[in-house]
Amino acid sequence: MCGIVGYIGKKQAYPVLIKGLERLEYRGYDSAGVALLENGAFSVYKKKGKVAELSKFVKNKNIKNFSGGVGIAHTRWATHGIPSDRNAHPHLSNNGDIVIVHNGIIENYLSIKKVLLKKNYKFKSDTDTEVLANLIEDIKNNAKVSIDEAVRLALLQVTGAYAILVLSKDEPNTMVVAKIGSPAVVGIGKGEFFVASDATPIVEHTKKVVYLEDREIAIIKNGKLRIKTIDNKIKNLYVQKLETKIEELEKNGFPHFMLKEIFEQPESLRNTMRGRILVDKGGIKFGGLEKFGKELRSLKSLTITAMGTARFTGLVGEYAFEELAKIPTKVEYSSEFAYRDASVDINTGFIAISQSGETADTLNAVKEAKRKNMLTLGVVNVIGSSIARAVDAGIYNHAGPETAVASTKASTSQVLILIMLAVYLGRMRDLSKAKAQEILKEMQRLPNLAEKILKNANEIKKLAKKYSKNNNFFFLGRKYNAGAAMEGALKLKECSYIHAEGINATELKHGPLSLIDKNFPSLVIAPNDSMYEKSKTGIQEIKARGGRVIAVATEGNREIKTIADDVIYIPKTLEILTPILAFIPMQLFAYYIAVERGNDVDKPRNLAKSVTVE
Numbered sequence: 111m112c113g114i115v116g117y118i119g120k121k122q123a124y125p126v127l128i129k130g131l132e133r134l135e136y137r138g139y140d141s142a143g144v145a146l147l148e149n150g151a152f153s154v155y156k157k158k159g160k161v162a163e164l165s166k167f168v169k170n171k172n173i174k175n176f177s178g179g180v181g182i183a184h185t186r187w188a189t190h191g192i193p194s195d196r197n198a199h200p201h202l203s204n205n206g207d208i209v210i211v212h213n214g215i216i217e218n219y220l221s222i223k224k225v226l227l228k229k230n231y232k233f234k235s236d237t238d239t240e241v242l243a244n245l246i247e248d249i250k251n252n253a254k255v256s257i258d259e260a261v262r263l264a265l266l267q268v269t270g271a272y273a274i275l276v277l278s279k280d281e282p283n284t285m286v287v288a289k290i291g292s293p294a295v296v297g298i299g300k301g302e303f304f305v306a307s308d309a310t311p312i313v314e315h316t317k318k319v320v321y322l323e324d325r326e327i328a329i330i331k332n333g334k335l336r337i338k339t340i341d342n343k344i345k346n347l348y349v350q351k352l353e354t355k356i357e358e359l360e361k362n363g364f365p366h367f368m369l370k371e372i373f374e375q376p377e378s379l380r381n382t383m384r385g386r387i388l389v390d391k392g393g394i395k396f397g398g399l400e401k402f403g404k405e406l407r408s409l410k411s412l413t414i415t416a417m418g419t420a421r422f423t424g425l426v427g428e429y430a431f432e433e434l435a436k437i438p439t440k441v442e443y444s445s446e447f448a449y450r451d452a453s454v455d456i457n458t459g460f461i462a463i464s465q466s467g468e469t470a471d472t473l474n475a476v477k478e479a480k481r482k483n484m485l486t487l488g489v490v491n492v493i494g495s496s497i498a499r500a501v502d503a504g505i506y507n508h509a510g511p512e513t514a515v516a517s518t519k520a521s522t523s524q525v526l527i528l529i530m531l532a533v534y535l536g537r538m539r540d541l542s543k544a545k546a547q548e549i550l551k552e553m554q555r556l557p558n559l560a561e562k563i564l565k566n567a568n569e570i571k572k573l574a575k576k577y578s579k580n581n582n583f584f585f586l587g588r589k590y591n592a593g594a595a596m597e598g599a600l601k602l603k604e605c606s607y608i609h610a611e612g613i614n615a616t617e618l619k620h621g622p623l624s625l626i627d628k629n630f631p632s633l634v635i636a637p638n639d640s641m642y643e644k645s646k647t648g649i650q651e652i653k654a655r656g657g658r659v660i661a662v663a664t665e666g667n668r669e670i671k672t673i674a675d676d677v678i679y680i681p682k683t684l685e686i687l688t689p690i691l692a693f694i695p696m697q698l699f700a701y702y703i704a705v706e707r708g709n710d711v712d713k714p715r716n717l718a719k720s721v722t723v724e
C-alpha cells in the first residue's frame with residue numbers, strides 16, 4: 111500500500127527521502143516520487159515502477175547538488191487511476207504553491223472536484239489526491255490562512271481514510287501531517303523531523319517517535335512539533351521509544367527477505383514465548399491482559415476477525431480455544447464483521463489478529479466491536495500500530511519486523527500466541543495444570559523443531575523444482591491443519607502465481623475431486639494425529655484418480671512413503687502444535703517455486719504488505 115515519507119531539517123532531504131522510500135518498498139507499490147522545496151519552488155520527480163527507477167531518472171538529470179532540506183516522497187499503490195508517471199505522487203496544486211502525498215482514499219473526491227472544476231481548476235491526473243491539493247490551495251487563497259489551517263479546513267470537508275503530508279512554498283519551515291485510518295508516525299531528531307507511514311524509515315535516524323491518532327494534525331513549524339485535532343483541539347505530545355534495531359531491517363546475506371524471515375522462525379518463536387511461559391504453574395503470563403481478569407473469566411464465546419494469512423491462523427486458534435478453554439469460537443473476515451449486524455453479547459470476546467496492525471478491514475472490525483461494547487483483544491506484531499492502540503488489551507507477537515509481503519514468521523507466531531491464549535483462558539476455566547504443563551513443555555521445544563525442518567530446506571528446494579511447472583495445486587488438511595492447508599495455498603499462490611486452493615481435506619469428495627488429474631497435484635498435511643487415518647484415505651482417493659501427492663508427515667512414518675509420491679517430514683509434536691511446524695515447509699515450498707519461476711519473491715505483483723484501504 112502507499113507509503114509516505116517526509117523530512118524537514120538541516121540535512122539534504124533527497125537522500126533521506128530515497129532511503130526512506132526503499133525502506134517502505136516492502137509495503138508494495140507501483141510508482142514512486144519525490145518533491146523537494148528548493149530555492150522557493152518545488153522540484154517534483156516521479157516515475158512509474160520501482161524506487162530504483164526513480165533514482166535513475168533523477169540521476170540522469172545530472173543534478174549536482176540538492177539544496178533543499180525539506181521534502182516529501184511517496185510510493186503509490188494505485189487506487190484512482192492506473193499506475194503511471196502522471197498519477198504518481200507527489201501532486202502539485204494548480205498554482206504550484208502546495209504539494210501533497212497521500213495514502214488512502216478520499217471518498218467524496220468527485221463532488222469536491224466538481225466544485226473546483228467550476229472554479230476553473232485544472233487536473234493533470236486521475237487521482238483523488240490532486241483534488242485535495244487543489245482544495246487546500248483554494249481554501250488557503252480564499253480564507254488567507256496558514257497552510258496548517260488550510261489543511262485543517264479542507265479535511266473538515268473530506269470523507270474517507272487517509273494519511274497526508276503537505277508542504278507550501280510560501281511557508282518553507284512548515285510541514286503538515288494528518289491522518290484518519292491510515293497510519294502516520296513523526297520521528298523527532300535533533301533539529302530535524304522525519305515523517306513516515308511506519309517507523310522503518312525513521313529507525314536509523316532517531317528512536318523518538320510520535321504516532322498520530324485518527325483526526326490528528328501534526329504541525330512541524332520552525333523546528334517545533336505541535337499536534338491538534340481536525341476540530342482544532344490542542345493535544346499533548348506522547349513521545350514513544352522505538353525498539354526496532356536497524357539490522358532487523360536488512361537482508362543479512364539472504365537473497366530475499368522472505369527466506370531470511372522463514373529462517374528466523376526458531377528465533378521469532380523463542381521471542382514470542384520469552385518471559386511468558388510459566389511451566390511450573392502450568393500458566394502463561396500476558397502482561398497486557400492482567401487488568402482484565404474479571405472480564406476474561408466471564409467470556410462465554412469468542413469472535414476472531416482477521417484477513418488473509420492472519421485469518422487462517424485464526425482458524426487454527428478456533429480449534430484451540432474450543433479444545434483447551436471450552437469457549438465456543440468463530441472466525442470471521444474482519445471486513446464482514448465490520449459491516450454485517452453480527453449478533454454478539456457482552457460476554458462475547460473479540461480478538462483481532464494482524465501482523466501490521468494497520469489492515470483497514472481489521473481496524474474497522476475493532477471499531478465495530480468496541481461500538482458493540484465487546485472486550486477487544488489484539489494479536490499484533492507491529493508495536494504502536496493502529497490496531498494495537500485501538501484495542502482494549504493486546505498481546506504483541508515480538509516476531510520482529512516482517513518485510514517480505516508474504517507473511518511467514520509472523521504467522522507461526524500468531525498461531526503460537528493463539529494456542530498460548532487458549533491455555534491462558536483454559537487455566538481460568540477447566541484446563542488442568544498437568545495438561546497445560548504438557549503443552550507448555552512441548553511449546554518450548556518448537557524453536558528447535560523448527561530448526562530441524564529448516565536444515566532440510568534443500569530437499570524442499572528439489573521438490574519445488576520438480577513441481578514448479580504445475581499450474582494448479584490443492585492443499586489439504588483436517589482439524590488443526592485445515593487452516594494450515596489454506597495458509598499453504600495462499601503462500602503458494604501469492605509468491606508463485608500458481609493457482610492453489612486450500613480446503614478441508616474432507617471436502618474433496620464433495621466436489622473438488624473432479625479437478626484431479628496427473629497435472630493437478632495436492633499437498634496433504636497428514637501428521638500422525640487423530641486425523642491420520644482419514645488423511646490417508648484422502649490421499650488414496652487422489653491417487654486412485656491419477657493425482658500426484660506430496661504428504662507432510664511425521665518423522666519416522668515409513669508407511670506414507672508407499673502411498674504418497676513425495677514426503678516432507680516434520681518432527682513429532684502434540685497434535686495442537688503441528689500446524690506451526692507444517693507452516694514452515696509450505697513456506698519454503700512456495701518460496702523456492704517462486705524463485706524457480708523467476709518471480710519478484712519479496713514483492714509479488716499486485717500485492718501490498720500493509721493493506722490500509724478497504
Ligand code: F6R
Nearest residue numbers: 418419420464465466469516517
Ligand atoms: C499473506 C499476507 C496477507 C496478510 C493480510 C492481513 O502472506 O501477508 O494475507 O496476512 O493482508 O495482514 P495483517 O496481518 O497485517 O492484518
